[in-house]
Amino acid sequence: MPQNEGTPHGGAPHEPFEEQLGAILRSTGDGFSTDDRRELVAGGLQRGRRRLVRRRLAVGGGVLALAAIGVGGVYGGSLLGPAGKPTTTSVAAPPQTGASNGGESKPTVVPTLPVKDLAAVLKANTPAGQWRIDNLGGTGHSVAGVYDDGKGEAGVTVGLYRAGTTGEAGKDQVTCPDKVVVPYDRCTSTKLPGGDRLMVFQGYVYPDKHVETKNWRAVLLTKDGFLIDASEYNAAAEKGASITRENPPFSGSQLKNLVTAEGWRPLLKKLGQDAEQPFDRLAPAPTPNSAAVQATLRSLLPQGLTVGSRGGQGGHGYVVVDDGKGKSLVGVDVQPSAGKAVADLFTGEGVTTLPDGTQVKAVRKPGEKGGAGVVWWNVDTLSPQGFRVVVSAFNAGAQYESATRPEPALTMEQLKALALSPRWRTVPVK
Numbered sequence: 542m543p544q545n546e547g548t549p550h551g552g553a554p555h556e557p558f559e560e561q562l563g564a565i566l567r568s569t570g571d572g573f574s575t576d577d578r579r580e581l582v583a584g585g586l587q588r589g590r591r592r593l594v595r596r597r598l599a600v601g602g603g604v605l606a607l608a609a610i611g612v613g614g615v616y617g618g619s620l621l622g623p624a625g626k627p628t629t630t631s632v633a634a635p636p637q638t639g640a641s642n643g644g645e646s647k648p649t650v651v652p653t654l655p656v657k658d659l660a661a662v663l664k665a666n667t668p669a670g671q672w673r674i675d676n677l678g679g680t681g682h683s684v685a686g687v688y689d690d691g692k693g694e695a696g697v698t699v700g701l702y703r704a705g706t707t708g709e710a711g712k713d714q715v716t717c718p719d720k721v722v723v724p725y726d727r728c729t730s731t732k733l734p735g736g737d738r739l740m741v742f743q744g745y746v747y748p749d750k751h752v753e754t755k756n757w758r759a760v761l762l763t764k765d766g767f768l769i770d771a772s773e774y775n776a777a778a779e780k781g782a783s784i785t786r787e788n789p790p791f792s793g794s795q796l797k798n799l800v801t802a803e804g805w806r807p808l809l810k811k812l813g814q815d816a817e818q819p820f821d822r823l824a825p826a827p828t829p830n831s832a833a834v835q836a837t838l839r840s841l842l843p844q845g846l847t848v849g850s851r852g853g854q855g856g857h858g859y860v861v862v863d864d865g866k867g868k869s870l871v872g873v874d875v876q877p878s879a880g881k882a883v884a885d886l887f888t889g890e891g892v893t894t895l896p897d898g899t900q901v902k903a904v905r906k907p908g909e910k911g912g913a914g915v916v917w918w919n920v921d922t923l924s925p926q927g928f929r930v931v932v933s934a935f936n937a938g939a940q941y942e943s944a945t946r947p948e949p950a951l952t953m954e955q956l957k958a959l960a961l962s963p964r965w966r967t968v969p970v971k
């Protein structure tokens with residue numbers, strides 16, 4: 542058994558976002574019961590945009606994080622246009638009439654806010670400077686613009702979203718990510734007098750820091766379940782724009798003052814006037830118990846490994862192990878009901894089919910998060926019943942750090958044995 546286990550942390554390693562996203566979105570849609578695609582649009586609008594879900598992916602750290610998310614439910618950003626406007630995009634499975642209420646579906650009315658009102662609060666609670674605000678005459682859930690205090694342009698966005706019916710629903714959005722997964726310079730998470738929770742984060746748009754586009758954020762989760770999310774950059778836009786200044790313009794305390802400003806409260810009240818919250822009718826797919834996933838991973842490790850940091854959430858778990866030859870990050874993702882949604886991932890070179898019909902895809906490739914010399918060994922398995930287990934190992938203690946050894950601490954055969962263990966089927970779900 543592994544020895545000398547360390548202090549818990551949170552998170553687990555990524556798999557390539559572009560390769561997995563389409564299948565994960567389809568799987569996510571299959572995991573919900575709904576009688577109208579408009580409910581998913583409404584849920585996406587009220588419960589977050591792309592950056593919130595992307596951060597959830599980073600915190601959870603797993604390839605299947607999108608299928609297990611609790612607040613976003615679906616990939617909210619794909620349902621949002623400029624300033625939070627709904628688009629026609631849908632990632633849901635085909636509508637199932639009467640699936641959630643046993644009868645005919647009713648149109649869902651999603652409260653939206655005048656962007657000019659959002660902009661007014663933004664300007665009133667930031668230092669003097671020149672603003673260019675997008676979509677000032679429109680409506681939505683967020684305001685986006687470019688701010689210039691004479692030291693360089695900076696993109697700034699603020700969004701207001703419904704996380705749930707209580708402040709507990711969005712706690713992970715105000716929890717600092719695990720540095721094993723997401724590198725950052727500074728992050729604090731505190732509970733404020735009155736019951737609100739606040740996270741102030743100073744990090745980067747790109748975790749590997751190859752491009753020094755900084756993202757500083759403050760996220761406030763109110764005690765009644767609303768999120769106020771403010772982001773700023775040291776460039777005129779999150780991506781695709783040249784860096785214009787060393788740091789974003791607003792300090793951590795200024796970001797805190799912005800998201801805690803009283804001017805947002807009347808706007809949040811308008812968001813809460815819809816009597817029927819559509820996301821309350823969505824039933825999420827079963828999520829494996831986090832503690833059980835992590836314990837099972839540790840119990841299946843080969844002998845002779847010392848476990849350092851460890852953590853995870855939902856169906857994701859990770860450990861950083863050392864056999865005396867250097868640190869190695871090992872992570873697992875468990876999805877009990879992946880189904881046909883991910884079947885197209887099991888094609889091409891490296892795929893084998895076992896006698897019981899389980900498909901196994903084993904891949905060796907370079908790391909993707911910027912660590913010098915990092916290699917990534919990955920085993921992805923899918924049973925005929927749709928039960929999926931993915932195991933990854935790296936030759937470094939974190940994907941964005943330099944390699945500490947030539948190869949991961951586990952061989953490819955050991956990774957296959959770990960992924961195919963029947964013990965994953967006994968992990969309880971909730």
